[in-house]
Amino acid sequence: MPNLSRRTLLAATTASIATHALPAFAAAPYSFRHGAFEVTVVSDGHLVLPTSFLAPAAPPAEREAVLRAAGETGEQYNSPTNVTLIRTTEELILVDMGSGDRFMPSAGRLWDNLKAAGIDKSKITKVIFTHGHPDHLWGAVDELDDLVTPDATFFVAGNEWNFWTGDNATRGLPPERAGFVTGARRNYAAIKNKVKMVKPGDDVVAGLRLIDTPVHTQGHVSLELAGAGGLIVGGDVLTHPLISFQHPDWRPTADHVPEQAAATRAKLLDRLATDRAKLIGFHLPYPGVGIVERKDLAYRLVPMV
Numbered sequence: 664m665p666n667l668s669r670r671t672l673l674a675a676t677t678a679s680i681a682t683h684a685l686p687a688f689a690a691a692p693y694s695f696r697h698g699a700f701e702v703t704v705v706s707d708g709h710l711v712l713p714t715s716f717l718a719p720a721a722p723p724a725e726r727e728a729v730l731r732a733a734g735e736t737g738e739q740y741n742s743p744t745n746v747t748l749i750r751t752t753e754e755l756i757l758v759d760m761g762s763g764d765r766f767m768p769s770a771g772r773l774w775d776n777l778k779a780a781g782i783d784k785s786k787i788t789k790v791i792f793t794h795g796h797p798d799h800l801w802g803a804v805d806e807l808d809d810l811v812t813p814d815a816t817f818f819v820a821g822n823e824w825n826f827w828t829g830d831n832a833t834r835g836l837p838p839e840r841a842g843f844v845t846g847a848r849r850n851y852a853a854i855k856n857k858v859k860m861v862k863p864g865d866d867v868v869a870g871l872r873l874i875d876t877p878v879h880t881q882g883h884v885s886l887e888l889a890g891a892g893g894l895i896v897g898g899d900v901l902t903h904p905l906i907s908f909q910h911p912d913w914r915p916t917a918d919h920v921p922e923q924a925a926a927t928r929a930k931l932l933d934r935l936a937t938d939r940a941k942l943i944g945f946h947l948p949y950p951g952v953g954i955v956e957r958k959d960l961a962y963r964l965v966p967m968v
């Protein structure tokens with residue numbers, strides 16, 4: 664690690680403990696009403712990721728200052744994982760399914776947290792996937808590769824399905840992430856008889872529309888809920904509470920096509936700030952609900968909780 668003396672590492676670790684204890688497992692679901700929908704955010708736990716994934720090519724001094732402000736100066740940081748549940752009069756719709764039990768020990772808490780909140784997973788009628796990364800898709804199956812919600816219909820963007828099941832998947836990813844492809848294919852195989860291919864612009868139910876937000880992954884989609892100024896369930900377009908807003912042009916390692924992903928981020932931020940629509944960010948601090956304001960030449964996240 665460049666620029667990381669033992670002294671700064673020690674200081675960073677101490678600061679981290681003092682300011683950055685995440686309520687990852689015990690967080691109670693957070694619910695609010697949005698137009699015709701009742702929206703609940705449920706934690707799947709968190710990911711533990713290398714801090715080097717956060718905009719490795721950004722100017723070092725600026726990057727260090729932002730990471731310090733975020734309390735993320737260690738070699739790893741915790742990234743929350745917030746799953747959205749949308750209730751209508753007739754449907755119970757889950758947006759992404761968390762990591763399941765084969766990705767990271769700190770994640771895969773969704774089903775326990777739903778149960779603790781008195782929500783019966785067997786009542787879920789529809790599941791929408793923003794994209795096919797492990798922390799969003801791998802919760803679809805249990806340890807025996809059986810579907811966790813066998814009665815649900817699964818909605819997957821056709822572009823995303825084609826990417827992970829096609830030949831470009833392994834070519835599009837660094838070799839250390841080949842397991843992502845295996846996992847995506849395992850979970851897609853489990854849902855294939857219950858899947859409905861969709862595309863941006865499609866309505867899953869009245870007032871819930873898919874919007875095109877590539878290319879964190881090739882077919883990444885977000886959701887737009889009508890009513891009350893709008894609500895966007897953003898998936899992984901905006902993944903960090905400071906970097907994604909102050910420096911939307913910085914490039915996280917997780918974006919498959921970094922330049923276009925940055926353009927998507929800029930477009931969504933402009934829209935959120937202009938419309939003052941609510942945002943739910945999958946990896947923003949739990950529950951990840953906020954609005955976006957313009958600040959200086961960029962933006963800032965104003966959490967609603």
Ligand SMILES: [Zn+2]
Binds near residue numbers: 798799
């Ligand atoms: Zn993610």
